Amino acid sequence: MTTYTEQEILLRKSISKIPKTTFGLFSLYKYPAKFIPQTPAFVMENYTKKGMKVFDPFAGFGTVGYTARIYGLDYELWDLNPLLGYLHSICEIEPNFSYKKLIDEIKNYRQEFIPEWSNLDYWHPKEFIQILSKAWGFYHYSADEYTKKILIIPLLNATKFFSYADEKIHKLYKSKFAKVKVERLMKEDYKNLFYNFLENQFKNLKQKIKEYQSLNPKRVNYKIKAGVDILKENLEEPVNLLITSPPYIQAQEYIRTVKLDLFWLGFKEEQIRDLSKKEIPYRNTPRIEVFSDTYYSYRLLINEKHLLKLYDSYFFAILSVFDKLSKNVSDYMFIFVGNAKVRGWQIPIYQIIIEHMENSKDWMHEITYIDKIISRVMFSTKKNPATGMDDSRMDKEYLIVFRRKK
Structure with missing residues (x-):
């Protein structure tokens, strides 16, 4: 069995430049499952240099973009959720308004x-x-x-x-x-x-x-694509780094979560239904070949057809996105994930991603940083209401680092 280099880290304490997770714009809106700013800051502090461009295809709240400005880096952000475009605009406000x-x-x-x-x-x-x-x-x-x-x-x-x-x-x-x-x-x-x-x-x-x-954000070049189908989008220009956190298996439905906001912003029911149909892992996703023994091992443990469909759809979606987009990434990919449970089985998502990407001729796994989760503002229950089983939340997340082979 292949062993991979791993290192434990507390990301929220890793960057002194950003004093706390709620500092600045990062806590203005309760966006589900967003990066703490120290995660992309850790990457930019240690892996980037002047003139580089970073890219997040699952940008959500836009934390990678806000952070890139602090480091003077150009950036490109995508998300299925149209809110990205509205939320990103707050970094362009001056504080002297009446x-x-x-x-x-x-x-x-x-x-x-x-x-x-x-x-x-x-x-x-x-x-x-x-x-x-x-x-x-x-x-x-x-x-x-x-x-x-x-x-x-x-x-x-x-x-x-x-x-x-x-x-x-x-x-x-x-x-x-x-x-x-x-x-x-x-x-x-x-x-x-x-x-x-x-x-x-x-x-x-x-x-x-x-x-x-006070963090001295710079004027940089950027591109925002909000309300787009990630599986069908292509990078028009090369980027140096991909930094992202894809949805997790059985992730909450983000469009449903923000539909109150979207309706007041003027979106119609048909538009919101159309966006919901494109969410990972609930959408129909073209089958791909998955290069991971771990993927197939855990697949055998799932008996219910609807969960098996969800499992397959999830990995077909995120792995096809990384396969396609990685072709235009010149230096590094950083993928931040946790190991969600399906019917009591904890699926090692990070390991499946590593095995699949390592099969590529172009990418090698360099290190995985293991980050301990300190807090999570979600439901607190002893039982999962959907399954009736004991509810055990993720206590760790994984920052996987891939380097392009030279």
Whole structure:
């Protein structure tokens, strides 16, 4: 059996330049399963040099891009989720904006924006829709492009808080806590509470932008492709490094998680359904040959047909993406994954990726950094509600380093 070089590391403590995981822009929005900034920072600190370009095909919140600016590196980001384009724009805001005037304009605005969504009343009481529709009306019909960048995070966070969604977790979930929260808000002066909430969001945004600018981000060249099908996209220009974290097996459905945001941003139900159909691992994926004995060994342990289909679809998808995109990566690939469970079996995703990529004539495994997970803001349960089995979360994640053979 082949042995691979491994090294334990605590990534969140590895880079002094970024003092904590919530510093700067990195904590402004609860995006599911996003990088802590120290992960791409560790890569850029140790493996890049001036003039290089980095690429993340599963960019999510855009952490690789924000971090690349700190190191003066050009970058390209892709994601199926259209939110990437909106969230990325916050790194271009200056902290000297006046939010008092903005709040007054929103208060006095009359033209409403109502999402074209059949479930709108399920997520918001009609009283909250009246306030939100005017705030979003200002965003859609009055605000210029720069003002929209300032508004996006405060409005998204306010929209979730003034809903039946539980803003304390990443998933779109109508919890008992959220219902109690709405009942409490309805008994109070919820209009003033809404504008006070917005004001606090603007204050926090200013503070976080100042923190980010203290890291001295540079003006660099970048390209954003949001709302794209990763399996069908091609790199038009070569890059030096690929740094990414693909979805995990049985990952939560990211489009479903953010659909509240997408509807208020103006997306239609048909558009969101179309995006959901392209999610890994739930999509139909063309079969490929997988060069990994570990993949086939664990495949034999899965009995249910639907889980077997999901298992195959997952690896066909992510491995075909890496096979295709790696052709335009000149130096290194860094893939950050964890070992998710399928029916009690912990699938060593990192090992399957290593074995498959090592089969290539072009890439060799250099090292895997094993990172201990310190915290995770998700559900905390003793039993997995889907399976009824004991719920054991991942305690480690793996940063796999591949170097192009010369």
